[in-house]
Ligand code: ADP
Ligand code: GN1
């Protein structure tokens with residue numbers, strides 16, 4: 421076994437029923453929330469790979485409930501995939517239970533760990549390489565929603581309360597500005613003003629949901645491109661991953677979060693804001709794929725509100741990054757000073773771009789409905 425693998429880590433790994441000798445344990449991926457590692461074992465038929473994750477307890481307060489959601493949803497997906505003649509080992513996450521049979525292990529510090537089979541020959545991308553990937557991810561997220569359309573939503577736990585309640589996000593942002601625990605508010609007056617000028621925006625979708633104009637569906641709620649695995653050989657989006665936030669939500673938010681991340685011409689944390697533009701061509705590619713993936717499931721009102729979903733998810737995400745910057749970066753992992761502020765700025769630039777392009781965004785949806 422690799423001597424560099426920490427003794428504590430080895431203890432944790434021993435709590436899952438692996439066969440063969442552990443060869444490698446390396447940090448993996450670029451998620452902002454969990455600590456992710458890729459494990460490699462020397463097994464009888466060659467290298468066996470797994471994903472080991474320390475779940476973020478600050479973010480997910482009830483990890484056991486969360487894993488109940490994931491087990492329920494992946495069992496459901498496996499059945500649907502089998503019925504469709506698919507490959508249940510590659511087209512959904514598969515949990516590896518701990519030796520005591522539970523879908524997680526709690527270490528002596530009270531940290532929750534879990535393991536998934538590693539899906540080989542597939543990659544998650546942090547930015548769009550070409551139209552095809554983005555189109556594929558759109559079909560996959562739409563399809564995912566459709567596969568779960570008749571899932572018993574009442575059995576799902578709310579893993580993060582009010583996750584996409586933009587009105588509540590605004591209230592939390594207000595509180596962070598008022599408390600100003602790090603003394604950073606004065607230095608971000610311009611960004612704070614950006615939010616203040618758009619307070620009404622926060623209400624649009626919440627009000628429609630409350631009035632029953634938009635249906636509550638089982639949604640993914642974190643539809644970034646890097647939460648999809650693209651098959652190296654076929655180029656198809658084979659698996660939707662990061663199921664921590666699967667819970668009842670709005671289809672337009674799932675659409676919107678993908679646009680926020682994938683139809684921007686720059687990375688989420690780009691410092692040069694002149695590089696941040698909305699790519700209307702990529703937007704169109706995603707609209708086409710998502711509507712196809714949902715296969716007629718969306719109501720007229722949902723279709724009409726897709727562009728608003730993009731604006732709101734981008735605005736909300738920017739507000740969340742700015743809130744975290746004000747509160748001392750305790751939620752999103754940062755890799756440099758001011759990282760969350762940089763992220764907030766790209767989101768706000770993108771909101772502005774979307775506001776300016778709203779007529780075109782609406783016309784594109786009209787073309788595909
Ligand atoms: P986070 O919530 O921190 O974003 P994710 O569950 O998205 O964590 O995992 C982080 C990264 O690990 C993903 O972007 C992906 O690259 C990789 N990953 C996660 N699960 C698997 C899997 N089963 N097979 C292959 N790669 C995976
Ligand atoms: C987080 O877990 P990850 O990195 O896929 C966050 C999303 C944000 C995103 C911004 C549980 O996603 O809500 O949109 O960062 N996930 C959670 O990049 O808060």
Ligand code: MG
Pocket residue numbers: 451452646647662
């Ligand atoms: Mg992720």
